[in-house]
Amino acid sequence: MVDLIEAAAAVGRSVRVGVIGAGNMGADHANTLRRFVRGAEVVAVADVDRARAAAAASGARAYTDAHALIDDPDVDAVVIASHDSVHAEQVVAAVRAGKAVLCEKPLAPTLAEGRQVLRDIGDDGEALLSLGFMRRFDQGYVALRQAIDDGTVGAPVLIHNISRGVSGAPNATSEFSVTGSSIHEFDVVPWLLRSPVVEVAWIAPRCSSQVHAGLQDPQLIHLRTADGVLSTCETFLNARYGYDVRCEVVGETGAMSLAEPARVRLDAELRHGIGYAADWRPRFADAYRIELQAWVDAVASGAPTPLATARDGLAASAVAEAVIASMHADGRTTKVAL
Amino acid sequence: MVDLIEAAAAVGRSVRVGVIGAGNMGADHANTLRRFVRGAEVVAVADVDRARAAAAASGARAYTDAHALIDDPDVDAVVIASHDSVHAEQVVAAVRAGKAVLCEKPLAPTLAEGRQVLRDIGDDGEALLSLGFMRRFDQGYVALRQAIDDGTVGAPVLIHNISRGVSGAPNATSEFSVTGSSIHEFDVVPWLLRSPVVEVAWIAPRCSSQVHAGLQDPQLIHLRTADGVLSTCETFLNARYGYDVRCEVVGETGAMSLAEPARVRLDAELRHGIGYAADWRPRFADAYRIELQAWVDAVASGAPTPLATARDGLAASAVAEAVIASMHADGRTTKVAL
């Protein structure tokens, strides 16, 4: 594949991308690639729903079978934004077909399955695989990481993460809150600190009466990285008031946090303030754009991916598994199986 | 009177205050004096409405005749919070009776009448008179003034003032907007800069369609102080969204402004923010308390008033008169008759 890509780059040809999954996320990716990412061409979209695939394809080829897209010789690189349950098999197929792959998290439903994916694709295949932890490309998180490196607040001692949404999926379980939402913190915390998570604990605040049975919401999770720093992660899927992601890094001489992203301030009806996004897509739209550009640039040039790797994804899944173990053991402090 | 006060101070006796006017302002003052100002006792309240006077008196004497209160030998000091139209005569009567007086602005409806008050009470009487420009005791304005003195932002070049309310009085005229509202800026700007206003201009933005005939709202006023600094004053009585007073001092090396006063931040319904007061009373409640304490302390000790003086009030009225002249002359730049 690298040969193909290099050839394309040499003749100035775009990376020809196929997008699997034409739900909100896949359609957004196709649109962003088409409008704002240089060096990419969306040549195919696959979705089990043909109409949805066609709409997202916007004139490019529409498939109902992901594997047909993967096997399309005009597809250089694949974005996997399909249902979580099929990520693993699609990743394996695409990598085996020699395609560069950007797979939305999670790589696989469980850590064991994720490990199996890596065994299936081998080391060479692993180099083709990137994972979509877009917060690494959010300019706020990037600035926090740079400032940590610069010593702006001294050595970190504590990180406070908060992730709140308007309403979770109707069938979300307590475990899904961990693997589907908190997993972003499990990736971003070690990335910020450049230190792996080694130990976790799960704590249940009072559960909101507004959520269905089977879901503890909010949840509080503690992460201990190898450097000794403690990170707290509050995840509240049904916080109602807005989509609100916060991160504060407390260091030995100061503290810094993500600024609330807002373009305008409004004075109306006895209130002064800013608005929240209703979900993560507008909040991280710019991060997705920058991530996709970075991915396409790396694919085109044959450079190693600057995105989260498969190993990063496994590390986050290992943390999630330890957190769920803690959840099922009354919040006992639990080691991460690295 | 000074003898009386000194005698009171010597025996540790409170200053016995009579409050004229039991509308919102007068009732607030009586309540603040009674609950939060040390060294004061509210011994009488006067209002043309006996029930209102009695309610505000809360057990103290209630008068319907302001002059009976003024003549009450148990009253050492008088707060005048009656209708603007009777301030002048009540001030003269109270000062002639040897009472210390705190008169809410304005001292008199016109500059000429204000000057007449000063002639009527003479220099000795003037020492008994304080005017209620409470912004001088707001901790934000006090901090701005201190920072100007400290050179925190370098020498001032420009001040931007904004004063917006929810809704003006139903019969407010364009002239009233100047004499009843902008006059606070006419006092606070020269107090901040320690330099008198020498020249003004009046400018009409587009008038809100939500106001009645006879009122230009908002208005924009320019003040030039003797030091050359330009101050802009936007006054918008019917801004609808909240009571919002702002002041920004722009200096040669930096700028500083009043922080929005707020005790809590609220996240609700896709908004993050703080609340506005519906009118000036909660916004300046603390300033009123500190002003009343400063007044009572000065009355008790016989010290010169730390409040705005009658001269300060005349200066503000002279500015208002010049602004109204500019309003009636198409916004022509107009000198202040000092």
Next chain:
Amino acid sequence: MVDLIEAAAAVGRSVRVGVIGAGNMGADHANTLRRFVRGAEVVAVADVDRARAAAAASGARAYTDAHALIDDPDVDAVVIASHDSVHAEQVVAAVRAGKAVLCEKPLAPTLAEGRQVLRDIGDDGEALLSLGFMRRFDQGYVALRQAIDDGTVGAPVLIHNISRGVSGAPNATSEFSVTGSSIHEFDVVPWLLRSPVVEVAWIAPRCSSQVHAGLQDPQLIHLRTADGVLSTCETFLNARYGYDVRCEVVGETGAMSLAEPARVRLDAELRHGIGYAADWRPRFADAYRIELQAWVDAVASGAPTPLATARDGLAASAVAEAVIASMHADGRTTKVAL
């Protein structure tokens, strides 16, 4: 004593206050009482350092012996702001002398000693005793509590508290961080929620390299109240950057938090922002004033204290004891002995 106070109230006489301890806190209290609290007179100050006592007394009687102040028949009520180690015996002496007492926290070094104080003074004596948990009078906390009662953010599920200072006492231990600083959260959380703390856990973030041996700093503490709400409390005595107290109440439909207290915003040197206090005294100066006024009003009228009671103080000490037990047991979740 109630007779005395009622008599004083009847003749309009001030509550005659004696202040024990003329360090920063005691001197501040004496000054606040003297300048801003109506109905109080500072008649005596005691300090082991005579010069300090005399300076704080400002003309009133200066004692070096706290018990002489307590026994002074001209003293109606006593503020205890002496060294923590002598609070208990001074409280007992003052209450036995029939004086109303406002004792700065802590009532006693240990929970057992605190309980002994209550046994020593009996139920009648208990009615004379108030504890100085001033956050209950901070207008931000008051607004949060009112908003909880009003259901502004729905039923609370989680409270996040942060308390950071510039630098702790040079000899502060990990235990002192709990009993001397976090204890404010142990009082304010059950007061906000109207529900007692029943269970706690103590967690150590990475310790700042800038602190001396024997002190874990920062610390993270979890409180579980009887209503099931979880409260997190970060205490960081040596956070360096400023004195910063935060409280966020997360409810089922929204969240709200203390607004940063600031009077001005400054633009200078490529930064926009507000300033922090260097310690708690300016941050809570207004809360102290309101607390002292509320105390004096209650003493004067014979009403039950609106301040924290001795029972509230014992409850906070019981939480502290459980937290320290957790600290010494590797962070084990620990029940509070109520």
Next chain:
Amino acid sequence: MVDLIEAAAAVGRSVRVGVIGAGNMGADHANTLRRFVRGAEVVAVADVDRARAAAAASGARAYTDAHALIDDPDVDAVVIASHDSVHAEQVVAAVRAGKAVLCEKPLAPTLAEGRQVLRDIGDDGEALLSLGFMRRFDQGYVALRQAIDDGTVGAPVLIHNISRGVSGAPNATSEFSVTGSSIHEFDVVPWLLRSPVVEVAWIAPRCSSQVHAGLQDPQLIHLRTADGVLSTCETFLNARYGYDVRCEVVGETGAMSLAEPARVRLDAELRHGIGYAADWRPRFADAYRIELQAWVDAVASGAPTPLATARDGLAASAVAEAVIASMHADGRTTKVAL
């Protein structure tokens, strides 16, 4: 040229862009086009300084003669970021050569010269010309305009603009402050309101002592649009503290303003706050990217430009001319010659 472009679009070929001027602005544009704008290829850069041209060209052709670049048959479209004094002639040459042109403001040094450019290029040529008023693509301004259209704050009555920089060019004159800086407001105000500026006035605050002779700094400018709305524009080239652009739209029922752009908040050294950019480039980097993408998209598709047109540029220049006339006539209110 449209044929060329359409042909390129048909074969999916990129728009081949030549950049004239390799100073900060031109080099930024070349870099942005090369890294973040899809559908564009930088094929040539021209600068009088060959080394600078070569550096910005990054492998593409480097010219020292702008006209050689314009005449290069491989150049489809030209970005003019050269010295202001040569914009006019380069625009005429490029348009006559059938190239699409994006010219940084100003089109010409004077309104008369700008008009001459339009006569020289004719109506057909005018369709090839876009002007670089990037604020129209800043997401904050875009949100303000959308909100005005949506009636979020009711009909506008007043707009307050503030534009402050760290330090102006060493040879900046009072007139340059108008034509080089305030001109952005002269474009953005009528664009926000969809109403032309018809009348202006110029006012001098106290001049900063930190600026050289020949420059009044800050300046205050009033714009009256045909809809009656008044807009104030403070321009302060040497405000020292940071690059700070503000815009507040005051409507009949509310107000809204640009939020301070910031990605992180910092707590350090007794301050809480955000940082300012040192100049306009980081502040508007995203606006430039979006503007360039919109321009390239329109060039590629043959659609009318969504950027400011030559007519918009002339309108802004006419306002500038009126403002300078007011400056030279003691601030007299001056009609704009449309």
